[in-house]
Amino acid sequence: MNRKIIALTGFVLLLFAFYSCSSNPEKTLLQKYFHALALNDVTTLSTMAIEPITIDFNSWEIIGEAEETVEPAKLPDMNKKELELKKKREESIGTTLDAKGEWDDAVFDYEKARTRAAKRAAKKKADELKIKYDEILAIHKNIQKEYNEAKAAAAREEEISIFSLGVGELPNIRNFTGEVIHKQVNLKINSEAGTKNYNVYLRKYTLADEESNRTFHGRFIIIKFEAIN
Numbered sequence: 001m002n003r004k005i006i007a008l009t010g011f012v013l014l015l016f017a018f019y020s021c022s023s024n025p026e027k028t029l030l031q032k033y034f035h036a037l038a039l040n041d042v043t044t045l046s047t048m049a050i051e052p053i054t055i056d057f058n059s060w061e062i063i064g065e066a067e068e069t070v071e072p073a074k075l076p077d078m079n080k081k082e083l084e085l086k087k088k089r090e091e092s093i094g095t096t097l098d099a100k101g102e103w104d105d106a107v108f109d110y111e112k113a114r115t116r117a118a119k120r121a122a123k124k125k126a127d128e129l130k131i132k133y134d135e136i137l138a139i140h141k142n143i144q145k146e147y148n149e150a151k152a153a154a155a156r157e158e159e160i161s162i163f164s165l166g167v168g169e170l171p172n173i174r175n176f177t178g179e180v181i182h183k184q185v186n187l188k189i190n191s192e193a194g195t196k197n198y199n200v201y202l203r204k205y206t207l208a209d210e211e212s213n214r215t216f217h218g219r220f221i222i223i224k225f226e227a228i229n
Contacts, residue, residue, distance in 0.1 A: 025220045026062075029048060030200070032048060033045065033222065034060055036048070037055065048221060049224075050159070050163060050222065051223075058190050059189075059190045060187055061187070062185055063186050068182065068183050070180070075161055078153055078157055081154075082147070085146055085151075088143055089140075092139065093140070096133075096136050099129070099133040099136045099137070102132075103130050103133045110123050160221070161173060163221055164203060165216045165217075166219060170209075172209065172211065173207070173209075175209075175211070176208060176209050176216075177207065178206045178216075181204040182202070182203055183202040184201055186200075187199075196227060197227075197228050198225050199225075199226040201223040202220045202221065202222055202223065203223055204220045205218035206218060
């Protein structure tokens with residue numbers, strides 16, 4: 001066999017390997033994950049999964065795949081919601097403190113009242129202001145809860161986005177637009193303890209920074225393993 005044929009054959013095999021990996025990125029990712037798992041390579045596992053887990057296994061196989069779904073990047077909207085709730089929370093703090101101050105003043109007036117009629121009137125006012133304060137405080141606590149949840153969700157989405165892009169810190173990533181590909185793969189894992197099935201959730205981000213006119217192409221990452229039996 002002459003050199004040209006050998007070179008052509010090698011090139012075809014290389015292309016085949018490349019397109020095989022490109023068309024099955026989830027399989028390639030999982031192969032690398034389980035290889036690192038077999039070696040107990042925690043460092044490598046942490047580069048592929050947001051929350052790497054240890055699974056005892058002898059063998060594994062993909063037994064099903066859901067269709068990929070694509071959705072717009074939601075971090076900008078999540079960031080907007082967080083900022084809106086932050087402002088609402090700050091306003092609520094002022095309203096709550098004012099209501100608490102009014103109630104405290106009424107209690108002070110009640111304690112300083114000298115006549116029975118004055119005490120009765122002061123107590124009535126204090127009780128009414130306490131009810132008002134409790135209502136405002138309950139509203140504030142709900143706003144605080146919503147803000148905490150929105151803040152945590154945005155921070156989590158930012159972490160996952162950066163992880164997929166494989167870059168360092170991006171100060172303005174919350175303004176990036178783009179798309180997110182979701183993929184679900186079903187696995188059967190065999191171990192000494194028996195067979196167990198898992199859903200594996202994957203994501204890949206492609207985000208654009210309109211300010212710098214740059215596009216960042218992410219990679220598929222493992223979001224989580226979910227045992228289903």
